[in-house]
Amino acid sequence: MNSTAVRPRPLRWAIVLGMTILGVSAVVPLLFMVQAAFRTQLDWAVAKIGLPTTLTLDAFGRAWVQASIGTYFINSVIVTIGAVALSVALASTAGFAFATLRWRGSRLVYFFILSWMAIPPLLLMVPIYVEMVDLRLVDTYLSVILLYSALNLPFNMYLMTAFFRAVPAELAEAARVDGASVHRIFGSILLPLSVPAIATLVIFNALYVWNEFVFALLLLHDDRVRTLTVGVNQLQGKFFFDYPALLAGMLITSLPMVVVYLVFQKFLVRAIAAGALK
Amino acid sequence: MTGAGGAPAGTRRRGHNPLGSEAKWGLMYALPALVVVVVFVVYPFASIVVHAFTRWNGFSDPTFIGLRNFEFLLRDNTFWAAFRNNVFFALSVPFQVAVPLLLAFLIQQRIPGWRFYRWTYFLPAIYSTIVLGVLTRLILQVDGPFNELLNGAGLGGLAREWLGDSSTALPAILIVFIWANFGYNVVIFLAGMSGIDPQLPEAARIDGANQRQVLRHVYIPGLRRVMEIVLVTSTINAFAYMFTYVFTITNGGPGFSTYVVEFDIYNTAFTAQRLGYACAMGLGLTLVILVLGFFQIRALTGGRE
Numbered sequence: 001m002n003s004t005a006v007r008p009r010p011l012r013w014a015i016v017l018g019m020t021i022l023g024v025s026a027v028v029p030l031l032f033m034v035q036a037a038f039r040t041q042l043d044w045a046v047a048k049i050g051l052p053t054t055l056t057l058d059a060f061g062r063a064w065v066q067a068s069i070g071t072y073f074i075n076s077v078i079v080t081i082g083a084v085a086l087s088v089a090l091a092s093t094a095g096f097a098f099a100t101l102r103w104r105g106s107r108l109v110y111f112f113i114l115s116w117m118a119i120p121p122l123l124l125m126v127p128i129y130v131e132m133v134d135l136r137l138v139d140t141y142l143s144v145i146l147l148y149s150a151l152n153l154p155f156n157m158y159l160m161t162a163f164f165r166a167v168p169a170e171l172a173e174a175a176r177v178d179g180a181s182v183h184r185i186f187g188s189i190l191l192p193l194s195v196p197a198i199a200t201l202v203i204f205n206a207l208y209v210w211n212e213f214v215f216a217l218l219l220l221h222d223d224r225v226r227t228l229t230v231g232v233n234q235l236q237g238k239f240f241f242d243y244p245a246l247l248a249g250m251l252i253t254s255l256p257m258v259v260v261y262l263v264f265q266k267f268l269v270r271a272i273a274a275g276a277l278k
Numbered sequence: 279m280t281g282a283g284g285a286p287a288g289t290r291r292r293g294h295n296p297l298g299s300e301a302k303w304g305l306m307y308a309l310p311a312l313v314v315v316v317v318f319v320v321y322p323f324a325s326i327v328v329h330a331f332t333r334w335n336g337f338s339d340p341t342f343i344g345l346r347n348f349e350f351l352l353r354d355n356t357f358w359a360a361f362r363n364n365v366f367f368a369l370s371v372p373f374q375v376a377v378p379l380l381l382a383f384l385i386q387q388r389i390p391g392w393r394f395y396r397w398t399y400f401l402p403a404i405y406s407t408i409v410l411g412v413l414t415r416l417i418l419q420v421d422g423p424f425n426e427l428l429n430g431a432g433l434g435g436l437a438r439e440w441l442g443d444s445s446t447a448l449p450a451i452l453i454v455f456i457w458a459n460f461g462y463n464v465v466i467f468l469a470g471m472s473g474i475d476p477q478l479p480e481a482a483r484i485d486g487a488n489q490r491q492v493l494r495h496v497y498i499p500g501l502r503r504v505m506e507i508v509l510v511t512s513t514i515n516a517f518a519y520m521f522t523y524v525f526t527i528t529n530g531g532p533g534f535s536t537y538v539v540e541f542d543i544y545n546t547a548f549t550a551q552r553l554g555y556a557c558a559m560g561l562g563l564t565l566v567i568l569v570l571g572f573f574q575i576r577a578l579t580g581g582r583e
Contacts, residue, residue, distance in 0.1 A: 016390050019381065023391075023398035026461065029405060029413055032423075049421040073414035080425050086314075094311035108310055116319045120518030120567065122540050123560040126547045127325035128318070130297025130336060150318035153311055182303040216550075229408045233526070234411060243416065250409045261404045265397075272462070273469030 030251075030258065035087035037248035044243050059244035060252070063235070068223060069249045072231030075220075076210060079144050079227055084205045087149035087156050088198055094153075095160025096186050100172050110161065117154035123215055129218050139222040147219070148209045154199050159274055163197040164190055196267075203264045210257055228253040309572035313454075330561040339379060347558035357559060358539035366448065367538075368516035370456055375508050378460050379501070382467035383493050398469070399461035407458065411526025415441065416453050447528050451536060455523055459515060463508050470504035471532030506578045510571045517567050539563050 011058070036057050039052040064070045106244045121128075127258065128147065129138075137143035167190060175185045180229075213229040220226045226234070235249050261268060330347060334340035348529055381399070385392045402410070417424050418440040425437035429466070441447045479496045487495065521540040528536040530545075539559060547556035 015384065019384065019389070020396050022381075023395050025457070026398040026401040029410065030401075032413070032417075043568045088313040090314060093307045097304045097307035097355065101300045101304035101307065103301045106304060106308075109305075109308050113312060113315050116315060116323075118514070118571075119319065121319075122518055122521055123543070123564050124319070124322040124326060125544065126323035126553055127329070130553070131318075131322060131325070133332055135525070146314065147318050150314045153315050157311055169282065180567055182299055182307075186307070200289075206406065211408075213406065213408045214525075229406055232406075232408055232412060242512075246416075248414075250412060254405055254409050257404050257406075258401070261400070265400075267459060268400075269465055269469065272465050273472075 006014075030254065032253040033247045036244055037251050039244045041242055041244060047054075048243075059248040062242065062245040063249040063252065066225075067231070067235050067245060067249055068174075069228070069231060069235070069252055071224065072226055072228045074228075075141070075225055075253060076227040079141055079216075080206050080209045081149075082145040082147035083152075084202055086145060087152045087205055088106045088201050090149065091153060091156030091201065092191065092194065092198065092251060093186070094157045095162075095164050096190055098161045099164035099167075100169075100185065100190065101182065106272065110157075113157055114153050115154075117158065121151050125136045125214065125218060133217055138219055139225055139227055143214075144216055144227070147215055148212065152205050152208065155275060156205065157200060159271070160194070160197060162274070163194055163200060167193055199264075200267045200271045200274070203267040206259055206260065207211045207268065242244070326557045326560050326564075329554050330558040332554040332557075333552075334557075335551045336553045340554055341482075343554075347555050349560070350555065351558055351562060356534055356537065357539065357542055359534055360539045361547065363536060364517050364520065364538050365447065365473050367452055367455060367520060368513055370452060371509065371512045371516060374456060374463060374512045375458060375505060378463035378508070379467050379498075379505070381460070382464045382471060383497060385464070385468060386471045394466075399464050401461065402458045403462040405458075407522040410454060410458055410528055411523050414527050415451065418450060430558055441528050442532055443545040444532060447532070447536050451527050452519075455516075455520065459512065463512070466504060467501065469502045474500040482518075502578060506524070506575055509574050509578065513570055513574065514567055517563060517570075 003144055032049070035050065036048065036050055038055050038057070040054045040056055040058065043052055043054045094113070100104055131144050132147075133136050135143075137146070171189055172185050175189055180188075211229060212227075214231070216227045216230045217233065220230055223234075232246075232250055235246050329340055331342060331344060332340035333343050333346075357522065381395070385396050389395075416422055419425075420439045420442075424440070426435045428434060438446070440450055474497065478500070479492045482492050482496050518540060520538040521544065524536055524538050524541050525529060525544075530541050532535045540563075542564075543556045543559045546552050
């Protein structure tokens with residue numbers, strides 16, 4: 001007997017219920033942060049979950065100004081833009097070199113870079129810290145910008161190479177016959193075509209850089225350069241009793257990427273799929 | 279974007295008389311990426327390999343001490359306690375492969391509410407790990423919302439200091455870890471499923487296969503590569519991406535009971551200033567991960583063809 005036809009309905013609804021609870025649990029952190037951030041400290045002491053009895057934006061103000069979340073936010077924006085732009089730019093030129101240009105050693109260099117894709121970066125924290133001290137880069141945006149770019153580069157390069165290779169070779173060939181220079185082939189023909197691939201990488205890399213914590217903790221000690229994730233960690237100590245402000249700070253940390261996910265979901269999923277189906 | 283298995287086109291048409299400028303510019307275009315990877319990934323890795331055999335405090339020059347770090351490592355109780363916790367987290371990996379696979383299958387079958395699941399399940403991967411960790415600690419505090427909920431529901435007897443005892447703190451970290459990663463794996467499986475020819479499950483159903491048989495005989499064989507990737511990445515996560523959870527939720531405590539190896543490396547290097555020893559630990563863990571990854575891939579692909 002075909003069990004699809006007689007699948008017991010209670011089981012089916014139990015599965016739907018379980019999956020719904022799981023889905024709701026994914027939204028709970030956001031809801032929890034929102035309801036807490038609108039409370040006064042007194043209100044929080046009385047009750048920690050549910051509709052707040054007071055509705056005040058004070059916690060956001062305390063987080064943004066007194067806890068320097070405003071500064072951290074700007075730092076996170078600078079680091080994210082810097083690291084993503086650098087990594088994607090280098091991945092594009094390298095991808096072009098491997099996929100389109102003909103030169104000796106192309107294969108070797110390609111596989112050499114690719115082979116570092118799976119290394120867990122945290123295991124490298126000791127020498128990376130020492131190297132950054134030696135280069136006098138600790139407490140600069142540049143330290144994390146360079147590091148994040150490097151850590152993402154093997155994957156980015158892989159994706160750009162795959163993309164450029166999928167472009168019909170006739171395009172570059174025709175340009176060559178017309179006497180176009182290497183830079184022209186890259187800048188006027190291939191780069192404009194690769195906007196979707198670049199968008200995919202930008203979203204995917206931004207999510208990593210914005211949320212990265214350990215290297216930011218290791219390399220950014222000065223309040224003027226700290227990013228949001230380290231800032232939230234700081235906030236815990238600074239605002240030990242001011243939970244509404246702490247949660248407002250965490251909400252400010254989380255919202256930009258939630259919005260990016262809402263708007264660019266397609267690109268994110270594409271990047272993950274490309275990474276998984278290689 | 280997925281058909282990238284082969285080698286680059288570099289040497290494909292050797293007889294074509296490659297333009298002299300291409301031979302020169304090829305390396306120039308690849309060089310910046312190569313330099314950045316070498317300086318910030320390859321060099322640190324080489325540094326770990328070299329310094330694992332030294333005594334080094336980060337200020338004075340390292341001294342070569344042969345295998346002594348590794349001899350010490352074998353007898354280091356803190357390290358092995360931390361490693362045991364990593365193994366504990368890694369034991370959840372089969373679950374982390376099977377459940378997302380099932381969830382992805384149900385979403386693929388358009389179970390009621392599938393759009394909602396597909397949208398929400400990825401959210402945990404969007405939140406920063408530090409936000410999830412701080413939230414967990416805050417929610418599980420003695421006077422935190424979770425105990426408040428229990429009291430409100432008349433279950434006050436169950437309320438306790440969840441993070442004050444390793445028998446509840448470790449499972450708490452595990453649950454957050456699993457929850458934070460499951461949606462990512464669902465998305466990977468969904469992507470893999472969309473790559474399977476829809477005529478295959480259709481044909482199986484016409485032949486009278488039920489849902490379970492379709493999953494088992496059509497989807498699972500078709501997703502072998504994807505399962506391999508999820509299995510290996512989930513294992514690597516359990517060994518090398520636990521730091522932030524532990525740092526924020528328990529800070530390793532109570533005592534050393536929720537240490538993981540990364541946390542031990544961090545403290546050994548930056549609190550105890552024993553950098554050479556920390557490098558030895560890093561090298562050891564890298565080897566463990568490589569070996570595990572190798573055997574997992576063997577286990578999944580071996581004996582199939």
